Every structure is written in C-alpha cells, then in structure tokens.
Amino acid sequence: MFQALLVRKYLFSKIMPLLACTGVLLCVAMVLVIWSVMGGFLDLLIRSGRTTTGDVTITWPNVGFAHYDDLIQRLEKDPLVEAAAPLIETYGLIQLPTGRQEMVLVRGVDGPSFLQVTAYEDIIWWRPITKPLRKDVKGEDLRLDPKYTNNMNTVLQQGRTLTRIDEETGEAQPAMVMGIEVSRINAREAAGFYSPRVYRVRMPDGTMKDRDEFLPYTGEVVLSLLALDKDGNVVEQATRKVPIANEFNSGLFEADSKIVLVNITLAQQMLRMHAQQRRVQADGSDSTNSTKEAITPPTDDDGPIRSGPTKLIDEPARVTSVLIRGKGDLGDLGSAEALKARAEKIYAQFAKDHAGQVPDEFSITIATWEDQNRTMINAVQKETGLLLFLFSFLCIVAIFLIFAIFWSMIAEKTKDIGIMRALGASKFGVAGVWIGYGLAIGIVGSLLGAVLAMLIVKNINTIHDFLGSAFGLTIWNPEVYYFTEIPTRLDNFKVIGVVIAGILCSVIGAAIPAIRAARMDPVKALRFE
C-alpha cells in the first residue's frame, strides 16, 4: 500500500523519473517505428508478388499441360476457390520502338479470368483518375487531365482485355501490356507518376527523328518467342509485331522492368500451344524421328515423307500454369496452405482422369504465392530479424539507463529507506517501492512511446517530406526503393510486444537497485547524511 503512495509521489517529484521515462519512451518508439517500416516493406513485397500470381499456382513449365480448361472448371467448383485462370510463362525478346532489345519474362494471360484471379485491375497504369497522387501537389499527372478521360477509358479497357482495335481494319487485335519500366520511354517523376517522353529513332534512311508517341495509342513492339514441343525441343522462333494496349505498375521494380503481359491466344499461337491437329504414326505412337513435323499444323502440310501409315489427331491447347485465387483474403503468411492442399487433391483427380495426357500429380509444381516469393520473403524477414536483434541492444540501453538512474536515486533516498524500515517495512516491501517505481516508469514510458511511434508511423511520409524540404534529407529514396511512399505496417501484437518488453526492461533495470535498497542496514541508512 505505502509503495503505491510513494511511487506516485516519486513519479511526479523530480527530473529523474522524467529522464527515465523519456529514455524508455524513445527506445520503445524507435523499435516500433523500425519494425513497422520493415513490416510494411515485407508486406508490400508480398502483396506485389501476390498481385500478379494469385494465391496458388499449378505449374508445368515451358512445355505446358493440356486440358487446363477442365482443370479450371474442376477448381472453380470447389468452395475454397474463388476463381482460376490460365497462364503461359516464357522468356522472350522484345524490340522496343526506340530500337532497344530487351529480354523479358512474357506472361500470356486471358484478360477476364486474369482480372478475377489477380489484382491486375489495380496495377493497370493508364486510366483516368480524379485524385492526384499524394505527392503530386501540382496535379501534373496526365491521367488527371479531363481532356484525356475518354482516351484513358479506352486504354484502360484495352488493358483489361489485352486487345487493341486496329485502326485500319477495326478489328480487336491481341495486344501486350508491358511493365511500366520496360520501355524506358516513360519518365518517372519524383511524385511517383510517369510522363511519356519524346524519344529518338533511327529512320531507314539513317537519319534520326524525334518521336512523341503514347504507347497505348500507337506503340508496337516486336516480340520473339521460342516455341517448344511437348518434349522441350525448340521447334521454331516465332516473331510478331504486337500492339501495346496499356502498361502496368506493380510498384516492384523487378516486375515492372522485366515482365510483359500478352494476350494468351497470341502466346499460345506463337508458342505452338494452341489447339491443333498433329500427325502421328498410325499405331498411335508419336513419330519419333522428327518432332518438328509432329506439331506442325496441318496447314503447312508439306512435311518430309515418312515410312508407315500416319494419322491426324487432335492436340488440345496447353498452358504452363493455372493460377488460383482462394475465397477471402489469403494475404497473411501461411494462410494459402489449405488452398494449396485442396488444389493438390483436385489436381490428383484431374491427373487420374487424364492419365498419360497431363503430368502426374507428383511431378507437377503446386505452390502458394508464399512459396514462389520465398527467397524474397526470407530475405526481408531475415533483415527484419537482424534489425530487431540490433535494436534489442536498445533494450539493454534502456535497462542500463533505468539502472543508473535508480542507483543514484536510491543513494539519494537512503534516509527514506531507513525511515521505512524503522516504521516496520520489510526488505521485500522496500524493494517493492523501487520495483513498483520501475514498473510505473516502464508503463508510462512504453505507452507514451507506443503512442509516439503510432503518430510517427501514421505521418511518416509527411515527416519524411518535411525532412526532405527542410533539410534536403532523403532517407527513403524512391529511385532506390521504387515505392513513392514509405510503407508501414504496425500490428497490434507488435505494439503490445514492444510495450511489454519496454516495461520488462524498466523492471529489470530497477531490480538490482531495488535489491540494494532492500539490503541496506536500516540504522546506517538512518545515520546517512
């Protein structure tokens, strides 16, 4: 009882408790801010990974697998599955309007189903917007310009369907949506938006000409892909001019500079993965000497003469992956596992029903978004762990701070301790005063620290902008990190954990001085001057 009274009195008495509280407060706030920025960073990486792949993917790379529409149907019947979509993934070379050649990851997607499975809708860049980006104070983003609203709507629709209307024929042509950084034609502004820039091209006659072009209107790239047969042999190199429908900005530089999306029908045709007829030996076995003929469509039917009777069979279309999105939000680590297990079960049945025609369930890769981004997630998690480890030294600093402050306070309060003992307080009771005092300082400091951290985290971008404009300090360089905003994520459990740690540190720091106080000889303490 008397401890409570004394703690209250001591807490509001001197500069010492104020110092101790401030120390704890700063330590707690610093750890929380760092942790939440790292958490936000991890979160963003995870989300961007998930943006383009859905929750679970079934993959048979390069050559792909057939009957995927049946698989998608089976998957979509399952209550765990929200939607599923086919995908073809391969590498390709594109020639940009500027003449640059870029090696890119080509993803053949089917617009409508891809929209359902991924967050594709959110990352299509060229679209009409009404609210400028937070840092775009002057409203210079051309997507804001009302005179482009109609065109932007068209372009957005182009992006969704991955088609572009041919100006001459009026036909919708399969098209490409590039990552915003692929072309290098878009200038990234500090506020985070892009402005198409004038670029120079070499004309056939050798002269240079400036070209001012908005890619989704008239831009084209030349796409080259290598078609493989189902055994993985290169059959041909397909090269096509592909119109650009739109561009996407996932916020992840790696994706935005290396990935292009193309209409799946185009990808299938170029990769010879579309539905076709194939000539095989009449006995049913594949013609083994030349796979080239085997997949050559019947239209180019002048294949080399072969011994023995042959016949034409229907070869169904193939894709390399099926993307699955689960019901509800599976954005937390570990939450896509159930869906993965279900997909494995469905695939096993599917493989049984199409035995011999599709890869068996033991060879196929079925992975969650988490599995796919494992290295990246691990890296960030490790870094977070390391940082937390380093910052746990702050805990030790806090402990020493409290220790030092308490040690000197107890020296100063020796006589009070003697008085308490003379009035009959036990050693335990006297220690309790100081432990309680440490606890109170820990609680006050940690809670205020948590509040401070929450305020900082909430306004971190404003603070960062202010530091930038006032002192020219740029800690979070968007050129490096490629996020315009500092991402943050402050979970309640983190806050509670750090607050508890702060309180514990204070109590631990107070413990040794408290023991010293308890062990004081009361008579000596009373004689203390």
Add this chain to the structure above:
Amino acid sequence: MLLTASNIHKTYTLGKVAVPVLKGVAISVAQGECVAVLGSSGSGKSTLLHILGGLDSPDKSPQAQLTFDNRDLTRFSGSEINHYRSHDVGFVFQFYHLLPELDVLQNVLIGAMIHDGLGYSTAASERTAWAKELLTQVGLSHRLKHKPTELSGGERQRVAIARALINKPRLLLADEPTGNLDRNTGATILDMLDKLRADHQYTMVVVTHDAATASRANRVVRLADGLVVQSFAEAAN
C-alpha cells in the same frame, strides 16, 4: 516488565579495530513507565535505543537477553522484527526523519499503511480520521497538506510524534526529541508527550543528554563507558 535487556553488547568494527560501544548494558522498563536515558554524546544512547526498537541487533552472545512482553527479541525472525517495529514500537528521532515527498497527513498515514499492509485499503477512512485526530492533538490540524520543508523544526517533530503514535504502540522510543529545538519549543514538545502518554498509556524510553528532559521521567538511567552506571528513580513529578 514490558521490556528487559541485560548483557547487551554492541561492537562496531572499523577496519580491524573493534570499537565496543555497549559493554553489557542492562535496563528494564515496566509497563506504563517513562524512562530517560542520559549520557554524553557518543556514549551509545542511540545505539541502545535502536536495539530496543528492533532496528539494530546486539552482538550475538548467549548471555545477551532482550525481551519484550516476555518474548525473546533476539530470536525474532525478520518478519517478526518488522511486525514488532510496526505494531509495538513507535520511534521519534532527533532529526524528525519525515519523508520529504509526502505531506503532513501522508507522513503520519504511512506508518498505518506499513502496519496494515493490504488491509489498509479497507481501513483507510478510519485510519485517516485517527491520523487527523492525532494531528489535532499535536496542534497541526491546519497544516495537513503541508510538506515537511514548509514546517518549522518543532512542527516537524510534532508530525513525527503523531506518526509514531498512529499504530497505538505500547512502546514509544524517543531519541532526543528536543535535541534540535530551542528550550521553549522543546518544553512544549515534552509537555505534549506527557499529555499524550496520559491519554494513550504507552510506555516510553526517552534518550537525552539534557537533565531538564530527564527530570520529567519516572526514572533516569545514565549511560557511560558502555555501561549503565546509575539508575535512580526521580522524585515523582
């Protein structure tokens, strides 16, 4: 006898030198009695008082005897000593020894809080009333919210007396209660202690080197050279 002590030795060791302060003191105090301990400075009066109050312990020896109400204080465990200090004894010190952060009322009540432990919360209003009553008796009812630093020496000593009496102790130990006060103020304090003793019926041991203070006691004990050299009853006052 409420309190008996015999063969009490107390030796301090400074480095390798043993400094004997008490060399076999014997004293006994009857219930309701007021005993004055006289002695020159450094004769060990405070040391003796601390031992009687359970704040210090005499040198371990089989002959040493110290009983309160027929209980052997030398055999008390730590918690029994604490209990003895908070329940049976009230201390008044030469230098008041108030807690500077607490106001007058809290300085008195803290004795009750230590005495009651967790039970204080249920008895708080009753204890507060009693503390105010005591402070009224010592004439400080109008200074309840003042800090010790805002009081004069005599007022501080009166707060200390109220604190010593808050738990209605059977034994009041006063270590030169007037040592730091002028004659008049000292006399007032002593009058007050006499009056309070009449009301509260406590037994009292008062340490002093002042003959006038000693003259108020029922009995005077003189301490010199680590021994009780003279014990005589004063003429009843």
